Amino acid sequence: MVDDPNHPRPFLIARGGPFYDLQLKAKLIRGKGLNPAVRALVFVSLAWGVPLILSVVAGTALGPLAARPFLLDPGAWARFFLAIGLLVLAETQIEEHLRESVRQLFDGRLLTPKSLGLAKAAVARALRRRNSTPAELICLLLALLASGVLLMNDQNGTSSSWATTINDASTSLSPAAWWSIIVSNTLFWFLVGRALWRHIIWSLLLRDLSRLETRLVAxxxxxxxxxxxxxxxxxxxxxxxxxxxxxxxxxxxxxxxxxxxxxxxxxxxxxxxxxxxxxxxxxxxxxxxxxxxxxxxxxxxxxxxxxxxxxxxxxxxxxxxxxxxxxxxxxxxxxxxxxxxxxxxxxxxxxxxxxxxxxxxxxxxxxxxxxxxxxxxxxxxxxxxxxxxxxx
Structure with a gap:
């Protein structure tokens, strides 16, 4: 494909980075699309489906509302089912809209000829930030930190029956709780952190573009x-x-x-x-x-x-x-x-x-x-x- 001097590479904010490459290798993403439905199903199955199965086995999937069994726990539904699924589905919608916004900036002849090269460089800089390995490692570390804090809090006592195993006079975290903390919660916070970082990338791109000479008319x-x-x-x-x-x-x-x-x-x-x-x-x-x-x-x-x-x-x-x-x-x-x-x-x-x-x-x-x-x-x-x- 010939590089157009008046247009940048497509601004595909949902792609790039180690996590995207990992999904490519796992064949969760194929072709030009992001395959959001399949990816959402896989991640929700890991984050919500596995603890559900473990809770069913332990007999804590259902019960009185006051005991907060797994299927009646709003926190589990919100973080591991709703949020993770929607965060994955949202990527396609966000990417398409932001890509069209950048394209319209160039196709709408809103930039002066001497600003086109600078604008193209700004988009390329944003894409390099998107591909940053250190940025995603920081997101992962923060997600692990959040899970560590949750682990310490849950070890001090939890009000959810599905997260507790009673052994004689003592209680400990259930297998469902361990999975939710180590896998589900970490995945949730990683997806949130990654989305926030990419919104910062978009914000920095807008800042860079706002400093260029334009052909705006009042x-x-x-x-x-x-x-x-x-x-x-x-x-x-x-x-x-x-x-x-x-x-x-x-x-x-x-x-x-x-x-x-x-x-x-x-x-x-x-x-x-x-x-x-x-x-x-x-x-x-x-x-x-x-x-x-x-x-x-x-x-x-x-x-x-x-x-x-x-x-x-x-x-x-x-x-x-x-x-x-x-x-x-x-x-x-x-x-x-x-x-x-x-x-x-x-x-x-x-x-x-x-x-x-x-x-x-x-x-x-x-x-x-x-x-x-x-x-x-x-x-x-x-x-x-x-x-x-x-x-x-």
Missing amino acids: SHPDGHGGLGFIGKYPNAYVLFTVAVSGVISAAVTHQVLHGTFTVSALSTIMGLWLALIFAYFGIPLICFMRLLSDLKKSSLLAAATRGTEYQRQAERKTLGRNVIADEGNVTEDEIPDPAKFYEAAKKLSPMLVTRATLVPVSAAALLPFAAAGFTQLPVKELIPVLKHLLLF
């Missing part, structure tokens, strides 16, 4: 100088948001089921979580705010200056002279009316994240919490809270 119909498509990227993270929100809401679910949570406490947690989600997706776009603010300021000033000349020209044609600072008989070309351009420039928004973009992500973030609340808390009290948070 009157662009998207209301963002031509960069409106970049602000839509959070919509690609709906599955990712549901996955992470589900894990957090699982802890809330346990408290709700035991009647220790009120609507006000739940609404506070949902509000704080929503603010964190907004920051997570909004911070990478801050680098474009100054660029678009400067564009708006300069465009309004240029349009206002041109408007003065247009109106003075019209005044001379109408009155035969300028009422103030008459310039006499001036021969000049016809000046177009800049009024429409001025009005369009006034509407330019430096904020690339809009309400329309945030509503799907907000709904994804709040859905698991709402599901937890509806199990025990009054529906009439929860619905106004959800409306308030979604309409912000």
Whole structure:
């Protein structure tokens, strides 16, 4: 394939790195696609299916709700079934959206000719970060650390019957618990850490691209100088948001089921979580705010200056002279009316994240919490809270 000097390599954020190569060798990924359904099934089977089988053998898969058997443990469902499955499925959606965003930046002729090479280098730099072995090793080490902390906590006592084996007067961790800590929990945190690292890569790429010379125009119909498509990227993270929100809401679910949570406490947690989600997706776009603010300021000033000349020209044609600072008989070309351009420039928004973009992500973030609340808390009290948070 001939390297196009005006286009970078496809920005495939979900590929590259040791973990991707391992999946290739295991033939979990074949061809050009990511094979998300098969991979999700394999990882969920390892993380959730194996502890289920071990719990069935031990007789702790079902039982009273208060004992938290495996199949009634919201934490196990959230981390090992829902989150791991959705994190794998989300990779394809995220990759396709980010790839199209980068492609549109080049195909939309938004970069000056001298910036094309720099932009291509920025994409190549991002792909090298994606392929980093040390980065994924750090993700693995942090995942092992999280599992180590969980192991110490569980050895001090766990409220889940499936995670405990009773021997005479003593208790110890069950085989299902050991597998969940060593394999399932480590896999979950590794996938989360890897996803976070790749979001940082995307953020750094946006920062590098925002520093280049562009061909933006304040009157662009998207209301963002031509960069409106970049602000839509959070919509690609709906599955990712549901996955992470589900894990957090699982802890809330346990408290709700035991009647220790009120609507006000739940609404506070949902509000704080929503603010964190907004920051997570909004911070990478801050680098474009100054660029678009400067564009708006300069465009309004240029349009206002041109408007003065247009109106003075019209005044001379109408009155035969300028009422103030008459310039006499001036021969000049016809000046177009800049009024429409001025009005369009006034509407330019430096904020690339809009309400329309945030509503799907907000709904994804709040859905698991709402599901937890509806199990025990009054529906009439929860619905106004959800409306308030979604309409912000």
